[in-house]
Amino acid sequence: MYSESGKTTKAPKQILFDTAKRVFENAAYALLSEEAESVGEVMGVEIEFSGERYGRMRLLVPYELAITCAANMLGEEEHSAAAREYCEDALGELLNMITGSVLPRIFGSEVDLHIGSPRPTGVRSLPLPSACIETTLCVEGHKVTLCFENTRA
Amino acid sequence: MAFNILIVDDSRVMRSVIERSIEMSGVPVGRILMAENGQVGLEALRDNWVDIVFLDVNMPVLDGIAMTDSMRRDPFLKNTPVVVVSSEASDAKKATLFQNGAREFIEKPFTPEKIREVIHNVLGIWEDNQGPETDSF
Numbered sequence: 001m002y003s004e005s006g007k008t009t010k011a012p013k014q015i016l017f018d019t020a021k022r023v024f025e026n027a028a029y030a031l032l033s034e035e036a037e038s039v040g041e042v043m044g045v046e047i048e049f050s051g052e053r054y055g056r057m058r059l060l061v062p063y064e065l066a067i068t069c070a071a072n073m074l075g076e077e078e079h080s081a082a083a084r085e086y087c088e089d090a091l092g093e094l095l096n097m098i099t100g101s102v103l104p105r106i107f108g109s110e111v112d113l114h115i116g117s118p119r120p121t122g123v124r125s126l127p128l129p130s131a132c133i134e135t136t137l138c139v140e141g142h143k144v145t146l147c148f149e150n151t152r153a
Numbered sequence: 154m155a156f157n158i159l160i161v162d163d164s165r166v167m168r169s170v171i172e173r174s175i176e177m178s179g180v181p182v183g184r185i186l187m188a189e190n191g192q193v194g195l196e197a198l199r200d201n202w203v204d205i206v207f208l209d210v211n212m213p214v215l216d217g218i219a220m221t222d223s224m225r226r227d228p229f230l231k232n233t234p235v236v237v238v239s240s241e242a243s244d245a246k247k248a249t250l251f252q253n254g255a256r257e258f259i260e261k262p263f264t265p266e267k268i269r270e271v272i273h274n275v276l277g278i279w280e281d282n283q284g285p286e287t288d289s290f
Contacts, residue, residue: 027170027262074169090166097261100240112245117211 012148015105016098016135020146023097024139028069028090036143040064045091046121047099051113055150057102058121059095065142066091092118102148155183156276157202161194161220162209162238167261171207171238171268178269180278191215195223198230205275208255210239210246218246221253234275238263 010018024030041063048056061069070076070090071083095118103113132149158175162168168187175182186201188194192215194206210217217237224230236257237250247258256275259267272278 023262026264070166073166075173086166089164093164093166093170093261096240100261104243109244112243113241115211115241 010105012106012133013135015102016133016146016148017137019098019101019105020135020137020144023094023101024069024137024144027073027097028094029072030065030069030140033138033141035141036138037141043088043091044121045088045095045118047092047095047118048116049099049103049113050116052111053103053107053113053150055148057095057099058145058147058149059091059098060145060147061091061139062142062144063087065140065144068140069094088120098146106148155181156204156272157184157186158182159186159188159194159197159201159203159206161188161191161206161212161217163189163212164209165189167209167238170262174263174265174268175207175272177265178272179265180269180272191217191220191223194220195230198224198233203233205272206233206235207238208235210237210241210250218249218253221250221255225254236271236275 021032024032042060043063043066044058044060046056046058066087067083068078070087071078071080073090074082074086076082096115099115103115107113132147134145134147137144137146160168160171162171172185175185186197186203188197190212194208195215197203198206208217208220217239221235224233224235231254235255236259237255238259238261240261250258257271259271
């Protein structure tokens with residue numbers, strides 16, 4: 001359901017989940033699965049946004065899944081050198097798409113925002129700020145974590 | 154008739170995604186040119202015949218808005234169709250891009266079917282090479 005400004009009345013967590021699902025399926029050709037089998041090494045990217053709202057989005061993905069997504073997006077074999085070389089680029093682009101789609105749905109399309117470039121983020125156990133909304137998905141048997149943090153109005 | 158296409162995006166991965174979507178769309182393609190920013194994109198346009206440009210917005214060196222502005226001011230480039238392909242859907246940026254002459258806006262991610270629809274709309278392609286209906290004389 002949508003208000004006149006294009007802002008959805010769905011809960012933000014559901015917006016994150018639905019958007020991430022759509023992006024992984026349509027852009028990376030990676031499907032949701034019932035369960036995550038293993039974690040392995042994890043890599044993360046984040047994007048900051050600014051303007052009328054401030055905050056950041058963070059995406060944490062197992063390294064193996066990032067390579068799979070890169071291979072799918074590049075049209076390469078799964079463990080090709082190109083897929084390994086560009087897996088961080090692929091992850092950044094996936095978060096870029098998620099961010100660009102999520103923010104108008106949460107804040108409204110009339111809100112003017114600048115979305116920064118994706119950059120690697122350290123993968124470590126951080127205490128989540130109280131303003132952080134997190135959702136997890138199981139993609140191709142891997143656990144994916146997406147965080148949305150609105151730091152100030 | 155095959156169309157020459159220019160893809161302008163700073164992401165190697167996204168250039169590949171767009172290229173593959175174009176190839177999967179079924180639209181007859183001649184050459185596909187790639188550029189990693191707006192500056193290189195303008196050079197490609199001045200050196201090659203291009204039927205349609207797929208353009209990202211946020212790029213280093215020269216971004217999508219600046220590139221469309223340069224094209225608008227160039228008598229040889231101002232009529233080259235531009236389709237903006239972007240993750241951002243803010244009304245303000247869309248308005249600026251359309252004012253600069255962009256014909257369509259596609260939000261990432263997109264399907265090959267969407268690419269086909271947009272190319273058909275922008276280039277005025279009809280099915281079975283039929284033109285628009287005309288009055289008989």
